[in-house]
Amino acid sequence: MNRQVDVLVIGAGPAGLAAVIAAKEDGIDNLLVLEREHESGGILRQCIHNGFGLHRFGEELTGPEYAQRDIDRAAELGIEIQTDTTVLSVSHAREVTCVSAKHGLQIIQAKAIVLAMGCRERPRGALGTPGTRCAGIYSAGTAQKFVNLEGYMPGKRVVILGSGDIGLIMARRMTLQGAKVLACVELMPYSSGLNRNIVQCLNDYNIPLYLSHTVVDIKGRERLTGVTVARVDEHRQPIPGSEIEFDCDTLLLSVGLLPENELSEGAGVKLSPVTMGAEVNDALATSVPGIFACGNVLHVHDLVDHVSNESFRAGRAAAAFARGELDDMEEIAVRDGEGVRGVVPQRIRKGAAQGVDLMFRPTSVYKNAACVVTCGEREVARKRALIFTPGEMAVVSLKPDAVAGLDGPVTVRIERS
């Protein structure tokens, strides 16, 4: 054992930074953050576009500006962040093994751990798209890293598969940087990105969005020379005869994000097959005592403001656990109802004396609908919205008195009007 800490946070992206700041502000001094990259800030470092922080700060920041506020705050609080440090394993008993060139191999015992490793992009292989395995096929985030952090262009004529937010952002970014973006192709009949990104990144630049289409062939022996796009039927199967050929040297993939939970699995944390992140209660506690999870490693968010909020709570809960103040309580299950996928948290502590935000993805597009939370026959919360769409995470809040009154499993569903 090299070292013992009260709260150890894995990842210094927006989730990890918020968690550690909250833990420190809650009175914990023996803290450590482990970050695999050379600098803190996580994926925000390469998100140089604006639109971050509207909810939390009431202003529009770029990704690096948003991250810098937390980095500065952490520095102000004297929080130790070891960068260039990769965690190799986390045990059920909260023993963390990590390695870095500077500190060598370290084994650290933590009273509480916050998992904040973020997510990764689904690669081409996960889609099973046939064709060649040539150069010029990148996940949108990899392309973003090349352009924004390294200063290189990954291509000149671009097709984007998937309408996830990073893909949309990169459509605009590549265009501004002189590339020709020929199309954005989405398998589903709706976009999986935020509406504002469709407007500001595609429509404003006359980039066509092909809904209910997919890439069915990838061509080029060495570098990509083209892709074939086809319309899909209601079962998402390509329709013969609907093929469109695009002459391009680059295919960017923005086809989903997956929470990166290899370390969590190693620690025996129970994962949800729906969110692919840990199953947690309203205190962000996983199935393993003393291990908490927040941010995109828990479930993939659209807005960093939500990540920060969630992570503040995780940091405070970890601090309470480290002090021995987080009591076990009876828990109530939260279930996905009609039109709802992957509600987080999956459990609410019966005696939680505070309100709880329930977050989820709608399974389809619902216009003029309501999200309804019930406990048995009883309705405990309702939220109306002009639109619920899978591309935007929905949040419905349970007030403290509603939480106090829960006496059985809770179901969240969408009700068409």
Next chain:
Amino acid sequence: MHSDIIIVGAGVTGCAVARVLSRYEADVTVIDRGADVADGASKANSGIVHAGFDAHPGTLKAKLNVQGAQMYPDLCEELGVPYSQPGALVIGFNEEDRATLERLVDQAEENGVPGVRILEREEALALEPQMNPQVLCALYAPTSGLTSPYEMTFALADHAALNGVKFRLSEEVEGVVRGADGLWHITTDKDEHTCRVFVNCAGVGSASLHNMMGGQPLRIIDRRGQYYLLDRISKLPFEMTIFQCPTKMGKGVLVSPTVHGNLLLGPSAEDIPDELDTSTTAEGLAFVLEKSRLTWPNVAVRGTITNFSGIRAHEEKGDFIIGSVEGCEGAYEAVGIESPGLTAAPAIGEMLGGMIASEQNLRKKAEIEPPYQRKKPFHEMTNDERAQAVAENPLYGNVVCRCEVVTEAEIREAIHRPVGATTIDGVKRRTRAGMGRCQGGFCSPRVAQILSQELGISMLEVTKSGGESRLLTGTIHDAMKGETP
């Protein structure tokens, strides 16, 4: 440029022959059109060390398969190549299949393969409970093994290079003629070469070379096989390689662990017109999935991390053709090396290399360099070994590929091996950086940077797999100068 011996083809066969010839006093050059060794069929196959029950007794395939399989455990140990021997099942669903399996058992005995027997349903299912319960019986071959085909090829090439063999990659042979001077004259897209002894190990390109030399015309059928590769998980559904009953197109679709702990499904078998067309197709992949379901009803493609294809060089008559080329003095060949070519390669090396050495009166070198010893991969080390490794070389502390836990030290080492990596794919196959579930999404920019530093080239010159497979098309500043459309 003159060499005593030129080998065309840096696949597992060519490298095995080169390694045997490197024990003799001769200048040996290996030429390949690929940017790396193992760039053809040797990088994209099932990675099975076949026990040897399915080749017809009396054929070269049978003889060299069994010999090669026997050589594998020690050779892998010597060269530092991963190898395991989980055994294999060939499963049958009806009485007709049982007859086929019984014939294979007889064949195994004739070929000299130990321990092959028929298991009844219950016994087979007890060994592999995830298997289709409809199974009637299975052939069990305890000596069936797994290896990493490209790592075997790299190790053979490295050992050959340490003993003086030169490798000329990204160089394509365009003409081969025997001159009036008694030498073979080889024209490539880069150079003119001469040699006394010419060895054709060119895989799918071997028939055209053979015909160019003036041998009795041969025809290679390019038979593509498509695969799905699934993510590494702690508990794979199968421990053994599960084959279905063979057909005339080959051994059929298998479901097998890889030596690295992934799961492999495939291959399909389609004869195609283009020997370089390693694309996958919707039909081919659907075929693999459907056939796999017969072995594994709960086949889960959710964990798929990639699909790929390789091309087998199937010679029309069906057997390996190995030896001197009739009517072409000083010319040798290994043609039609399809499955079990990987298994047979070490034996082919000894057979063909030995034949060349003896017929050409080559003298044995007094001393031979031992194989290149790659350090133990970081992810396989114990924590004490890791601490030690970082203390000795801090670059072991920089994890570049997070999915497969590959460090900067290992990536730099891969570039400096005797036949080192020069491309992203070359690094990937030597270190596993980029082989994991994110498929290089996170690490490829960093790997590109390390390649550019170590090779002394610009980032714009870094390629995925040689040729025009550049990763980047310019800097953002170039782009703003209006040099792009």
